[in-house]
Amino acid sequence: MNRTARLYGLVEELRAAAPRSLTVAVLATRFEVSTRTVQRDLQTLMQAGVPVRSVPGRGGGWSIDPETTLPPIHLTADEASALTAALAAVDAATPYAGAARTAAQKITASMTGPASAAARELAARIVALPARGDAAIRTAVEQSLAGNTVLRLSYTDAAGHASDRVVEPAGLLTADGRWYLIAWCRTRRAGRGFRLDRIAAAAPTGERAQPRDLAGLLRGSAAVGAVHPAALAPLAP
Template identity: 80%
Template sequence: MNRTARLYALVEELRAAAPRPLTVAALATRFEVGTRTVQRDLQSLMRSGVPVRSLPGRGGGWSIDRQMTLPPIRFTADEALALTAALASADASTPYAGAARSAAQKIMASMAGPASAAARELAARIVTLPTDGDSAIRTAVERAVTDSMVLRLSYTDAAGRVSDRVVEPAGLLTTEGRWYLIAWCRTRRAGRGFRLDRIAVACPTGEQARHHDLTALLLGSAAAGAVQPTALASLWRVTRS
């Protein structure tokens, strides 16, 4: 078994046993390698962001948080190439760009042979102009949307007017290369769209936001005809069922 396959197998072994920890010795026996090799593999998984952790003491060992991981997904070569291209095109101003980059790296690392060479060649042909997006603002917006948390914004509108807003995020909208936070604005008592590159400050309040239907907030606006991206539509239907 090569190292890449062993790393995947280690994750699945830990997932199958979770929440019970497994010792390095037991894992070494299972994969017929030395304990030092297993220890290095586990450290590599931890550095790459896989939620494995070491539990010290009697009855301890290594475990994984099953809620934070997915089982292996067998992509075809074409699917992996498409994902690599899509993820590589996410620039610094795109929401969840950091997660997209790490996902692309994991896909690339999992591929071998001609598929790997094709993916690397494709990645080398995709370039993007850097932007001046504020990573702290983008991160605050990402977390607010993911966790449904109220945000306090300092926002500059199209006319150059600056205002302070308290908003309850409903979702994200993209059009013509721009990203917008769609939210219920407590200040205006209505649904509003906030262009991410016009947000000067985004401070999480720690308060849980109420649920707001994204489609309902867009009604009557220029974005009323917005639709779910094709790649996400099936996922959206599953979460609604």
């Protein structure tokens, strides 16, 4: 068993035992590795944000909060192949690319049988030219959207004009392979779209933004007919 699969297996063992805790010795026996290896793996899970914790004292060990983790997801071969193809299209310039990569690793580690074989076979047939993207800018946009905070941008428009903007993010628009941050621009006092690859710098201010209606900001623009992608539509309120 490789380490990725073992990390996934540790989470599922702790989920199955919850709310009880399991000792390092029990986990080491289950995965046929040393207690030192298990201890290192559990520390890795903690650092990755998995809600595992050490329970001190007699009868203690390690436990997990089952309400903040997902149970195993059983995919068909077609579903596994579809996810593989979709994740292959995620490059450095795509919002939440880092989270997509870790999700891909977890999905791969959890799959067995025909689904796993189909995904791995398809993955071996997909190649991509690396895209250039500024990780700091992408992270700032992601955090601003997730936390609903004001963002300060340095932006160059299609005509080559550079400007500094203070914006209140409302959402993301994807069109023709490009990603746009849709936001209320305080500088222009209107809704605007900012192509991510034209943002030269992005800095979070920490200031809470007013809630903005994405559809309202798109109204009257070239993207007025934008709809939720079919795969995401069932998730949207």
